[in-house]
Amino acid sequence: MTTQDQVNPPPPEGESSISLPGIYVSLTDFPLDILSIMDKVRSPEAGAIVTFAGTTRNNFASKPVTSLTYTSYRPLALQTLSFIASSLLTKHALKGIAIVHRLGTVPIGEESILIAAAWLAGEEALEECKEKVEVWKREEFKDGGVWRANRDGHQGAEVKEGSKGE
């Protein structure tokens, strides 16, 4: 996934979310706020809220990243986020879980994803999101941009044909 190009991302669409009992998932073009996501899962019965904040890095394998843009297939990504949240809610008997992903250009060092759970599941939720949610990250370098693929690992090594449907 090292195609270098100059395609403009689609225009911002603001914020879209799905709310279900015990579940809040959202995609937003705006900066993330940890307190507001904690409020989505706050429960007097739970006794704890675990939060996870993923932030954008200034390098990829030591190569400086100058800016970073996320684009998404919003309706499908929201559907996938709510499936992930729902399965974690059941599996860990959570009182509530919220996952919010920021889209558009995210300045280096700012939060790109926030996960809050009334109890424990943050890390697992993140790993599942990284594997499945239909959001794509584009890193801009001084000499061009690269679409990343989480499963590629280092340097976005080319994915071999025939590996579809893993």
Added chain:
Amino acid sequence: MSATPKPAAPGNFTILYFATATSFTGKNVESLPAPLSLRKLGDVLEERYKGIREGVLGHSLVTINLAYVDVPEEGEDDVIIQEGDEVAIIPPVSSG
């Protein structure tokens, strides 16, 4: 839910491109003639965007109306993309 692209013109379906698929085609969305066999979708795209099969489709998934579909192999039952359907090419994701 967020706004999705406006419905395709009569006799067409909508196809959405993301990430490397957008880069390869230079487009986020376009309309293609329906009905179309899902098995033929790769041929149609390859004809319009030479090299897309190897460069993008080989490691991408396909959705029709927000559901992932398996592209049928020879001898398997085909899926027909219908007028008004929303198809998407889904390259490996990179959220987080």
